[in-house]
Amino acid sequence: MGGHTNIDDDVPPPEYSQVELELQNADETSASASETRDDGRIDLNTQSRLFKTLSRVVDRFPRKGAYDEPPPYEKFDSRQFALKLNIVIQVVGSRGDVQPFIALGVELLRHGHRVRLATHDTFAGFVRESGLEFYPIGGDPAELMAYMVKNPGLFPSMKSLRAGDIQKKRKMISEILDGCWDSCIQSDLVTMRPFVAEAIIANPPSFAHIHCAQALGIPLHLMFTMPWTSTKVFPHPLINMNMANSSIPVGHANRVSYLAVEWLTWQGLGDVVNSWRKKLDLEPVPTSEGPMLAETLGIPFTYCWSPSLIPKPFDWPPHIGVCGFFFRDPPSYEPPPEIATFLQNGPPPIYIGFGSIVIEDPAKLTTILLRAVREAGVRAIISRGWSNLGGDSAYLQNKDVLFIGDCPHEWLFQHVAAVVHHGGAGTTACGLLNGRPTTVVPFFGDQPFWGAMVANAGAGPHPIPQRLLTHENLAAAMKFCLTRDALVAAEALGNKMRSESGVRNAVDQFHANLPVGELQCDILKDRAAAWRYKKGKIPLKLSKLAAEILVESLKVHPDRLERYIPRPIVIDPIRWDPVTATTSSLASTFKGMVVSTSDIIIKPVQVYQRPTTGTRNLSSYTSDSLDPIEQPTDSGSTTTITTEPSQNVQSKTQNFGAAVAGSASGVGGFFKYFFKGMYVDMPLAATEGLRSLPKLYGGEVREIGLITDFQSGAKVAGKNFVDGFVDGFTDLVREPMRGGREEGALGAIRGVGKGSTNMVAKVSSGMLGLVAYPSHGLAKTITAAIHTTTVRSINRARRVEGQYLVSNGQTTTDELLVREFFDNLQS
Template sequence: MASGDDLPQHQNNVRDDGRVDVNLDSRLATTLARFVPEFKHPSGPSSIITADQDPPPEYFADSKTFLPKLNVLIQVVGSRGDVQPFIALGNELQTYGHRVRLATHNVFEDFVRKAKLEFYPIGGDPSELMAYMVKNPGLIPSMKSLREGDIQKKRTMVAEMLDGCWKSCIEPDTLTGKPFVADAIIANPPSFAHVHCAQALGVPLHLMFTMPWSATRAFPHPLANLKFGEKGVVDQGTANFVSYSIVEWMTWQGLGDVINKWRKKLDLEEIPISEGPVLAESQRIPFTYCWSPALVPKPADWPSYMDVCGFFFREAPDYTPTTELSNFLKSGPMPIYIGFGSIVIDNPEQMTATLLEAVRATGVRAIISKGWSNLGGVECENVLFLGDCPHEWLFAHVAGVIHHGGAGTTACGLLNGRPTTIVPFFGDQQFWGDMVAAAGAGPRPIPQKQLSAANLADAIRFCLTPEAAAAAGHLAAKMKSENGVATAARLFHANLPHESLRCDVLPDQPAVWQVKRGPKRLKLSKLAAGVLLDHLKIGQKSMSPHKTKSYFIENRRWDPVTATTSTLFGMATDMTKSAADIVVKPIKTYRQQSQLKRSDLEPQLTLRAAASPGPQSPPGLALPQAEPLPRQARSTRGCTGPGGAVLMAGVSGVGGFFRSFGKGFYVDMPMAAADGFRSVPRLYGEAVPERPPITDWKSGALEGGRNLVGGISGGLADLVVQPRRGAKQGGATGAAVGFGKGLVGMASKTASAAVGVVAYPGQGIYQSIRSTIRSKTRHDIATARLVEGEYLAGNGSVDTQWVLLRFDQVLSGRTERVDDGKST
């Protein structure tokens, strides 16, 4: 596997519109191209098929009686336009009986709560995020942003939002105090915390987004600008696929260390750099894309757990236009709409002037939305500068729309059959502009840095043509037959792990605990456990967490050389960092202790000064007696004082150094070698079964023994099987090739067996020790679930006697049918 050496080359090729120039002749691109899986279209050469040609999983919740009823957490990072579709989804999930919490930026609390959804603030300022994205449209920082310190601000904001996202999983409602622990998570990818929260909780995750985020041959990553070189070693489909890997690698380079530092707080292991960019794919996380298949059909090379559902539309709000707006609409021909929503524009005055000049040149009437940039401030005939107004109502009263290309705004315009011009600023906006133009419903998009009065006037004229109106009307007719929100809800239910999800006592509740009674293991919900604990039917010591979905993030190995080399490099990096901590940590601690000492001394010194007689002290005034100085301020020696803290910080650095060496040398290196040797047969086309995850000493010992037996027997068998297979396929030449494969197979498999018999049990022992030591997060989750269970059991929502009876029935093996919480 190639290293990240070529990434700076791509970083230096970031265009003004934020898209990345991907040089397909580069070493990184050609190396990644070798790992693109082969694909043959099932019905011919076409690269895309419609969503209904690739059926989703068999189970669908077609009725609104889906069991169990879940605490569904929706995590969203972005603008109001990103949040709004998920409000519609949340309301749809409520009709199934789920409890829905939407976790997003603090500024959207009223917006979310007015929609009757629960809310949790995750921090972060969406206006700052939008401003950053305008400066760095493709997520890759410009030199201007580096100089102005924007990158560190964004990293700090991401760290804040990661913490907020985790708290949203387990903390009570900030308004009502009602306990909440997530049973399932839905998220958009920019929230970044999603898979890590799901891993810590052991609950299912479903990603939903309006922008292509999964590798495909059908089209390139929206943030990639492909540059085909003279060598021509990569075809279009492979180039499209590779573009996703390169953009993901660059994004992970900027935020991977922030995410890994946060994962440590959750008692999760750091994610290797090779795995971070591909977590969604490697973990096979269900992904629903919220756009119309009429506009962009589902690519054929996406698996069944990825789908396209249609745009999300909320119910049209009850809106009465202002007198000013109503009079303007009645006073002349149907106007066009121009607006850039939550985009923060650097020079709104210049943008206003450009828009007005284009409107005058075409002679049209226009409604210009002020947006977050507050466009306007000038008087112009036939132009109305408008504040907040729902697009669902407004777009039905205009002749065409010109906007930034947000997915929601694009969808609303097309649903109303309005020809559309897109002026992309960043992200997926260029992609949607290209798709609209390909459908004939608008002109080619005009990147905002290229926008002028002349090309905007040409775009307006295009939108007013009969051909554009007909194309937009054709799309509208198809989109009106879709129901993206309802389809997304069905896909969410279809991809849930149904077997592990239900409580054995209360099937309408999700299981979160396991209780062992003799040979039986029961899955219990928070509510059932709350009732049973309250009536002493079970004890906390007999309960263990039940994961409805497990995530195992391990470093995949391709061969023993790169595996051991990369591990050695990682070990050296950790040791170097720990060595630096031997010096850095004591200095930081000394500074912190000095600040603490000053902060403790200041109020005491103030009191002493006030108590001392002096010319400024009024006679006869009784001043308070000064308290003795705090002990840590008086003492500079011993383990409890500043000196002791500095010493302990140095010891911590030394401990980290030897810990990095010990883990790297005795655990990571043997694991890398065993997995590397195990993977060698893949290099010559042989299928290698996936190794089961090692989670504790039992699974480690079991895998060590299994790999020993399978490696030795498989290696010896290769000496016979491979030559015979080669001879059957290619005669004498094939036999010779097969003999070579047999030798390689024998050497690699027996080597993996020999190393693995030590490596896999060692990894298992390490995981058991780590699980015992790092248990704070598990304790926090357990406590939160117990609290919610106690709350649910105490609010009278279930027949307590029936729960006790049902528990006894399940233990005794009787299988009475359950109906609405009663045994029949």
């Protein structure tokens, strides 16, 4: 699905580590490697080249911890949490995906936070009615659902390829990425109240989350209803692992399945994400880091399902939690007469609904449902949903079936005998919470996973993939749901779930993972710091409000306010050993030089190949493109607008200038790649490769910290130098002793080899790092000094919000506190 598009020619390609070289050779997605099943999952063959490559790679990703049993949750009382934040919640998906986050947002409001929910435009009313702020990120969820129904797996069908669905989806993702960034710094589109995010909560399909958090330097917390973190306990819900005749441990294969999904997703959208990152002045994410990025960065993650249904896997570290399903407060609802009458005139019906799923042939599905209801001998309430099941009026005469529009599940599920639906996490949770046996008819995504979980708990039959749905198997499933065994299992699950507080637990986990000390303003402790200001030798972290109070009282000049980054995110390639590290860095440098050299010739040719006559759409007419234009007329025909001779001369002059500029950029790119590669990238790769070498045979390597600028680079260089010499010479003694203690004489001999290797690697890394790390930091400093557009927009938005808080808020007490604190500091 990939291919690099929309990336300007002067963007350096991402560095190639050995992982990247292996992954790029693992482009085998044919039937021998993987096949798409009817339920949308991917059959991954453990004998395939793809699996073998990913299998080697997966163990190289650092694990934050592994445990014999799940680590206990940290006790955290959110009532003691005083910090009030601007939180943006970014959600991509259907109404069922959005609704749980509305419940979360309302709970965050109760803790004093300002909450903005950023999602698709169609949910604006749904969000605002709950009391949350709303920001549109674009994208059409109905179109997205239709695409997913046609392409339930990771690979598009030929029908979708012919229809151009892939390009439409990529365009939609680009729109969503832009919308997510705007949701972080733009004012409310209705009230015009300024807003700058101080923390982000997101579901993984929103894609923009990590990159927005990196640009802003703020905390990120991911939440989802579907397993997205690698574990040995079960495979990724989108993967069906073919373990036939395989000697590979199941736990290892399960971990590989998560990397497989992430890698295939990155192959399809990585270029779109990197093109967008350039707009934020962020460097491209290397192919080796794109997959599993959240795991390698240790991003906190909360899974919104009941631990009674799926316990937390033993190998998930403490910053990953399972909190319980999210349920909003039951809405006040009075059923219309037709629903109330239907419920009163017979035994409890079975609910059937597929929510936001956009079905290709709703009439065919309606026929299947009606025949199944008749064969099972039950009554049914069928939700029309986005597919408008039941059409207009043809089925309204059936006394045992009622077609309905929108109706809150929280109310309706109390009055039905069982539920049949697509297996969305929210609908599944609501049915089980009310003790209703459940039949899942999955279409795509995590729906087969939830169907399997319900069946494993005994609360429903095995899921029926929608492509295999018939009136016979659906009738049998309905009959199963009415058995005593299914009812007892569903009621048992419901009792356990009612004792859980999923939303409150999620807020507790969100608060527990926040770096409160780094976030807090030094004066107004309940507000997040946005600026750094140095008063003499005393550094201060100032909130937007505190800073603006000091600016308006003429105690601080605004030019002396520096943007504060409470949670920096650095995405650098992971290096495994000095040989592959330097080789991959050299390959990346050479590739950049070759591309830049070709640009010296290709760019001028591209300029002169622009058409100067012909017809085009008026929307493409710009000041630097003076070609004839095709002007649509009222009758639908077109009119050609011909340029004057003087305009043609001007166009040729502009083309000549563009050609020269393009050629010059190629020359500049050549020297940029050469000098950066030789003096920054390759020394850094060798240093990191040497430092990481002991990991290859189970050795320990110290963390050295993040490099964000020259100062942090120099600090890291000093630390690595000291650690390298101390640990290197210590290992000469420690490793033989450890080996002898664990394995006897043979272990001692191995320990001598390990100790000697460690000494050479760590000492060499320490010495080489004295040059490499400061150079790397200096390169980042220069890049930041050149690319300032995003920083300026963030600073401007923070100032605007600070001014709004001073002019529109009741800040008398805060003003007195800020001025008194600052005056005492001066004295």
